[in-house]
Amino acid sequence: MKQSKLLIPTLREVPNNAEARNLQLLLRAGFIRQVSGGVYAYLPLAMRVLKKMNAIIEEEFEKIGAVEIKMPTLLPLSLLEKTGLTSSDEKAYNFKNRTGKNFILGSTYEELISELIGDEVSSYKRLPLTLFQIETKYRNDKRSRFGLLRSYEFIMSDAYSFHATEKSLDEMYRAYQKAFSRIFERLGVKVKSLLGDSQIDEQTDALEYMALSESGDKVGCFSTGSDYAADLQAATSAFTSKKSHESLKEIEKVTFDQQKNLEEAAVALDIPLQKTIKTQLYIADDQPILILVRADQKVNELKVKKYLQVQRLNAADETKVETYFKSAPTYLGPIGVSIDCPIYADLQVQDLANALTGANEENTYLQNINPERDLQVEYYADFRLVKEGDVSPDNSGTLELKKGVEVGRMVKVGTYFSERLKTSVLDENGQHIPVQMGYYELGISRLLATVAEQNSDQEGINWPAEVAPFDLHIVQTNMEDETQTKLTNTVEKMMIEAGYQVLVDDRLERGGVKFADADLIGCPVRITVGNQADEGTVSIKFKQTQATIEVKQEELISTLDILLNSES
Amino acid sequence: MKQSKLLIPTLREVPNNAEARNLQLLLRAGFIRQVSGGVYAYLPLAMRVLKKMNAIIEEEFEKIGAVEIKMPTLLPLSLLEKTGLTSSDEKAYNFKNRTGKNFILGSTYEELISELIGDEVSSYKRLPLTLFQIETKYRNDKRSRFGLLRSYEFIMSDAYSFHATEKSLDEMYRAYQKAFSRIFERLGVKVKSLLGDSQIDEQTDALEYMALSESGDKVGCFSTGSDYAADLQAATSAFTSKKSHESLKEIEKVTFDQQKNLEEAAVALDIPLQKTIKTQLYIADDQPILILVRADQKVNELKVKKYLQVQRLNAADETKVETYFKSAPTYLGPIGVSIDCPIYADLQVQDLANALTGANEENTYLQNINPERDLQVEYYADFRLVKEGDVSPDNSGTLELKKGVEVGRMVKVGTYFSERLKTSVLDENGQHIPVQMGYYELGISRLLATVAEQNSDQEGINWPAEVAPFDLHIVQTNMEDETQTKLTNTVEKMMIEAGYQVLVDDRLERGGVKFADADLIGCPVRITVGNQADEGTVSIKFKQTQATIEVKQEELISTLDILLNSES
Structure with missing residues (x-):
């Protein structure tokens, strides 16, 4: 093909506002152009790469029996409401058509395809069945970043499998793992697989595929001593209880002349952060709850949500904290809580002796809190986010945290959607059984950016043979x-x-x-x-x-x- | 491939609400399913046909030097406003994202691609250039109909060409005509090409490609005596002035006891409809105007709009008519108009003698109106919609009107967009010249439906070899x-x-x-x-x-x- 017939607007200089390396490479080589923040046009060279990527995915998916379909972008809100989406969901593009019907711009298709299977497949004999599509998806993000890595619209391949038995789902889940590995290899990208967050519950298997990159918006936790690798949200660390042998002192109230948060108060009182209790108010569904972690730790909200089995968990804002506690969030503490507000604490808190915490009064803290003596904790559990250097959960080595791009993910969904959408088939005995489902996603525009970034030098991109334009x-x-x-x-x-x-x-x-x-x-x-x-x-x-x-x-x-x- | 691995939900019976034959065929054969009114999912067999159709289009377009790109669905409203779209346009899906930015769901890409070319191409040496995409488009129609023929979201191939000279544009326009013919032949569809409406002005060349079908929402006008074929909106008929030789009578006012519209009044007075003048009030941009046609004819608003060179032309509603005329629309007439309201009349009106028209009073009409004597007409021109039996404009035969589906269209856009969006290049002499543009569109989901409909019998579909699943x-x-x-x-x-x-x-x-x-x-x-x-x-x-x-x-x-x- 003659270059004069193609639109390849190369750039000598790195364009302004292109902080991410993938964006610099693809803009300079004339593959893409930004139409608006977070919205890109793919020019002829990018289109050729995309088509080769898609062909590889189609080929590898067909090898494991997956069949391509195309679902619509305009999804009826009424369908998504069945699994909990509301019209006020901020991440969805939500609008009415002229007849007054509410639509959501497609970002998730589990509901639609579950309903399709429910309508069209009635017997276990028609299973297993696995379908996929390669489509543009939409996300109403607060801001777009990192070029194609986090844009408002993006190309994604989403595959779904349906089974009569868990065994059949297990087999397909393994088949997709192999297909993903072959795809990444053919695309020329190095990708790590991590324990993922299924967003369903802790028991549900999920895998995340991460390409390490400084432009990534995900964090992976990797053990220095074993194969353990997990997404930050899903990661756990080994916890060994070490009760303090200090003798318990009497609670003392300390009031400062000026505003100090818990960390500043600890410094002023020469107390290490490992001996403090940070108190945070959450609204879990409609119930206020307190979560306690040490001030050197952060709450992993997902762990809390899954532990409590609630649909929604939101950190209370200042107004809400003052309504319940007549105190600013800074001075929140777990002692003398008069309202109905169960307290949950991280395992590390249980081991503390003579700790410092807020007193629910301005500029005031309580010293010498001893949880077992002083606190009414409902449950102690692992509620904290892991940190660099934490002990790996298999007790081999410690955790290293690295930034990366999530380029794929799969979830052994099970019956989560089929139970909510009543997707069932008849089994050998004529009994209705809920369909077992698997979900397998590849971020195609992210992979395009990742292939370019991982295969590049100072002069430009070095496309791997199979996807070179x-x-x-x-x-x-x-x-x-x-x-x-x-x-x-x-x-x-x-x-x-x-x-x-x-x-x-x-x-x-x-x-x-x-x-x-x-x-x-x-x-x-x-x-x-x-x-x-x-x-x-x-x-x-x-x-x-x-x-x-x-x-x-x-x-x-x-x-x-x-x-x-x-x-x- | 094993049928058990595919989702092919065939139906024994014609489903309810599937009035269009294409819908019956595709639903019964398990190719598509309706997700919501006007929104469809393409199942595995349809996907295979679509991919073959796309491959044919890509191949034929590549032969004429066209190169594939992919533009985004989320189009900034600010861009489309440059050529006159407003946020109140009812046909566009219009919404804000979380940052407050207004987006339109992609339905037209002339603006975006013109701006892209304007930004990236600076010299005539880089032209001609022709780019296309195959993408889902969106239309916020009042209602969806006829299955895939008129749906809220649909697949379309849109191609654009850019040139430094009109001659180069002419050549490409002809090349696309040949490519379209080859594509239709390979898809196995019979398609007629018609003079189309460019939606720019009367001088701009446009072609429409129509597949005749009872489910079509377009009307084609075909001469019985020549090759003349035109879209109803673009069609003209031969007009030979035949002045009446009647002697002019004095105007007489007739008032009825009860409500009668013009047609009913003519019947009551035994006057043929060919001797009546229907008066309609329009707002052209912001100026009220009256359009006169005989009551046996209809106004072709497009002809009016192009003749007057206005951006917007809207029929005035009852309230507006009463504001200007203190009369209901039924009794509107062109005599004694006191406000600033220019009158434009169809050529046929000029020939009338002793005609009947409204008197701008309840239940009242004027007889014996003689336009040259009685009316202040600014211009007489062809403002009427052609009718079955009208004389073909080439004076060979008469016009037959047939329903059809518009499956393609091309417009020799010229400099319309490049002038509005300042898309220019430097010519040999270093002078800025506006880029010449061509536009070439194929309705892919419509073609899928048309292929199925044209190639079918009582038992089902007979797919042509090249696109069979x-x-x-x-x-x-x-x-x-x-x-x-x-x-x-x-x-x-x-x-x-x-x-x-x-x-x-x-x-x-x-x-x-x-x-x-x-x-x-x-x-x-x-x-x-x-x-x-x-x-x-x-x-x-x-x-x-x-x-x-x-x-x-x-x-x-x-x-x-x-x-x-x-x-x-």
């Missing part, structure tokens, strides 16, 4: 040289006949401009038709290794065959 | 017969090796059920593995011709090769 980039250095033009045409024809996808830079530009663009764009091989054209010689440059050789026209195909095969 | 449908009549199973597996393997796409009905159903489903689904060839399996004999049925033959396993491939090639 073109296999070969032929650069003619002087368009006015007829010998060069003739040789370029011959080489192009020869290469196309040999089965290569070829991009020919036929622009009236200087060689230097063309080379710089070719380096940005990143096809695996560049063939330069230059000064030696009259001898029938061209030079080949391998983008990734930077290796360059000169070859006679008639040896070009055999040379490429040998070198490309030895590279792979 | 599978080439061959192998039906094993008895799944418990091991000889049949063995032969089925052999035939399947053989056919796949010969390059055919094969669907195998491996369901535990009776032969009759399987045959009926195969007839609904409509693969070009059915191979039945039945009672004669032990002799190695299968039967072949060609869906379209209904021809059936029995063939020995070893002769199957050669027989199919001969018969399929002779069919095409």
